[in-house]
Amino acid sequence: MSTPTAISPAHTLRGTCIQHPRYVAGCPGCRERARVRRRARYRAAAYGLIDPKWLPASDAQAHINRLTGIYGMSHRQIARTAHVRRQAVLDIAHGIQQHASPRTIAAILNVSPQRPAHTGRVPALGAARRLQGLAVAAYSVRDIARLLDAEPQCVRRWQLHTTPQISVRRHRQIAELADCLDGTTGPSPRAQRQARVKGWAPLAVWDDIDNPSDTPRGYLPWYLTAASPRTVNQRKVA
Structure with a gap:
């Protein structure tokens, strides 16, 4: 039977002082020198003598x-x-x-603004209506962002129409995506329910979706009708 090898205290302690390994956090003298060095670096960074770390x-x-x-x-x-x-x-x-x-x-x-090939900007109302119509078709913000190669928070801002204008490149991408997905159903029923609760209109009810004076043809949101989506779902379950 072999005898277990004894482990020295130097291997068991997490020593930060190389000269005095029996101290876990270093000897008092080394710790005091470290404090003086940190204070000196802080003051030098405050006076602009050295570059600060953060x-x-x-x-x-x-x-x-x-x-x-x-x-x-x-x-x-x-x-x-x-x-x-x-x-x-x-x-x-x-x-x-x-x-x-x-x-x-x-x-x-140092990152300079890089505008797309089409540097003009157009009203974002049509893009917002198209994104809202895609939400009614059960496409979530993440689904649309993945298809547009954009950030989800940007798609959310466009969908909620929080920005008055949008770039021509993005407007054309959203219009092409809406034309491609029109008449299809997405993979997110939750996004569809939320869009209906908000009263967003489908893509098919717009005659001129980019016209601010255009209204959805033959479509009324649930809050202008007698029953809400929740009531209708409860009646279907009953």
């Missing part, structure tokens, strides 16, 4: 929102142009990451 990402967040909201750039395109991770761009844009390295912030701020 900076507030508020400017980068505002720049990302400007690129996505005004110029229609996607987070994937911004990350590809800045040579940073797409998840880092998403975290900064959504406010999850409040600080970032100076290199990441500088790379994002």
Whole structure:
């Protein structure tokens, strides 16, 4: 029977002090020198003598929102142009990451707006009506975003008509997608129920979907009728 090998304390302790491994967090002298070094670096960064390790990402967040909201750039395109991770761009844009390295912030701020081939902008009402009609046809925001190669939050803004204008390129993509999916049924019954509760109109009831004065032909939302979708479903179950 073999005798178990004794393990020295140096291997069992998580030593951070190389010269004094018997201390778990380092000897008092080493810890004091580390504190002095951290204070010196903090003061040097505050006076601009050295580059700080982390900076507030508020400017980068505002720049990302400007690129996505005004110029229609996607987070994937911004990350590809800045040579940073797409998840880092998403975290900064959504406010999850409040600080970032100076290199990441500088790379994002150096991304110049890249307009599509068609630089004009058109009213977003027609695109919003088409996206709402696709929701009535049981296509969720994620389904539409995947087909358009766009971010789901951008598709949500277009669908809710929170932006008055949209780029010509996006408008044509949405129009082509609506023409292609018109008369089909998507894979999301939940999106269809939510669209009906909101009173959105299907694609087939519009004569001129881009005309602001046009109204849905022969269509009334549930809140203008006697029964709501929930009441109708309860009657069907009964």
